[in-house]
Amino acid sequence: MKICYISNLYPPNVLGGAEIIVEKMALELVKRGHESIIITTSPYNKKHVINRDNTTIYQINTTKLYPVYKQTEASGLKKPLWHLFDLWNNATLKEIKKILVEENVDLIHINNFKGLSLSCFKVGKDLNIPVIFESHDFSLICPRANLIRGNNTLCQQRNTVCDQYVKIQRKLLNENVDLLISPSNFMINKFKENQFFNNTSTVKIPLGIEYKCEKSEKSYDTIDITYIGTLGKHKGVHTLIEAFKDIDNDSIRLHIIGKGYDEEEFKEMARKDNRITFHGFIDNKDIREFYNKSNIIVIPSICYDNSPLVIYESFSTGTPVIGSNIGGIPELIEENFNGFLFEPENSESLKEKLLKVINNKELLKKLEYNSAKTLPSNSIDVMVDKLIDEYSKLLN
Template structure:
């Protein structure tokens, strides 16, 4: 089969987990003998065609005002204008259609699309090629994609401008999607609650990891607590730092891995505590060693995370997870079995769960065993097989 993955970002241009998931899918499909191409945005003003281990990557330069991978940097009027321009882009539509014809594509698998506009969905429909949408965020129902307001609180009711933005997106998307895939039921339900995909088949397919499952032998002399992800307030890193600093124990360490627009503020929060270590951005190919040395992974999000890849990766090494009871996170963490859940944004609630695990090594060891059993050893193979079955059904229709 000839598969086209569409993703607004693709390594080495990385801002979050979605583009890493796309790369893993593309590599896995390629290894299975399928022909894979990737369409993404360009990091500069030029179009590039790259060849990477048998995969052709088209980097398009159709984005206006600023490159997609710099979306965390612009301030002021540029951001809302960028979103308006990005609603529909005929240049993107025509370029993608040319690529799909040139590459004789059988199926289009769209992931995060901001920067390529909603026109990318129509490209497949115009050519009678089945279109799959795998949703990693809430871009269709929120300009910020995370349902978080500017003051870092959950958006419970959209304002008039956002309502109009969503209405326009719903109209432009039309019936250009044949199948929706999501790793969490929460995201599927949220879209349908907002009148998206009510008449479109939606299927939950959990993520897979490339790491060979290998339960790590842990050290308990020092309890290593780790956060891996974007350094933004919507991810609740400040909640984690606050909770950690309140724990009076010299034999614990907090490792913070990632980059983001609130990074400097978080570093200032941790300045007075030598137990807090910032490692900066770590390439996904080098991340395994951090899971292996970690006793507890923490996902402190205050936004509706979909199905964080880091939880799957953590389980593959037998590392339990403490996460916010929000979004798709509770679909992965079973309280007291492979980790714990805490009230999102509540540092006291998080502190209580951390102390519970830190002070009970036998509990921690039990959580490790259960975490390892929470992920099938062939999770990537299971995910790819499920996706291929969906592809086959669409192509045969």
């Protein structure tokens, strides 16, 4: 079969874990004798076609104001106008249709779509091709995609503008999706609460990683605590820094990996604590070294994280995770088995969990042992097997 993966970003243009997962899916399908093509946004001023790893990557440029990969740099009125223009883009619709007809695609698998507009969902119905939507964020029910307000608090009730925006998206999406996939039940339920996909089949498929699950050798002379992700307040990095600074122990280290809006503010918070190191952005191919050296990974999110890839990668090295009890995170972390959960945005709650592992090496070793057994040893194969099964059901 021939699958078209639609994703607003695709490596090497990476802002999060979703585009990394899309690349893994596409390449695994090729390994199994199927065909994959990619439709993504272009970092150039025109359409660009790349042949790489036995896949064809179509980079199209129909986004107004600024390209998706520069969204972290945009400010002022540009952002709301960008979202308005991105609701529906006929140029995108025509371009994707043209590509799909030329490629004679069997199935469309849409992932993050912002920058390609909701018009990309209509292509399947127009061409009688089944459409799968795999949701990695909350773009359909929140313009910011993370259900976080501008003051970095959870959005419990949409304002009038956002409510109208969501109603328009619901209408434009219509019944254009044949199957909704998510790695967490939390996200599926959140969509249902907001009257999306009420008549659409849904399935939870946990993420897979190509790493072989193998417990790394750890040192306990220094306890290395690591954060990997976006440096934004919605990710709770400030909560982690506050909790860490409040622990009086010279044998612990905090490693912060990533980039983002609030990086300078976090660096200022940590300035007087030489136990804290900012490593900047690390390419995904080099990130495993940090998992191997870490004793604990922390996911301190304030937002409703769906199913963080960092947790999967951490477990593959036998590294336990302390995570916020929010979103899809509790579906991955089992308390006192492969990690701990703490109250979001509560530095005291996080500090308490950190002290448990810092002060009890035997407990830490038990968590490591269990973490290494959490994922199937071939989790990428398990994920792709389930995907192919769903593809076959739709095509048959």
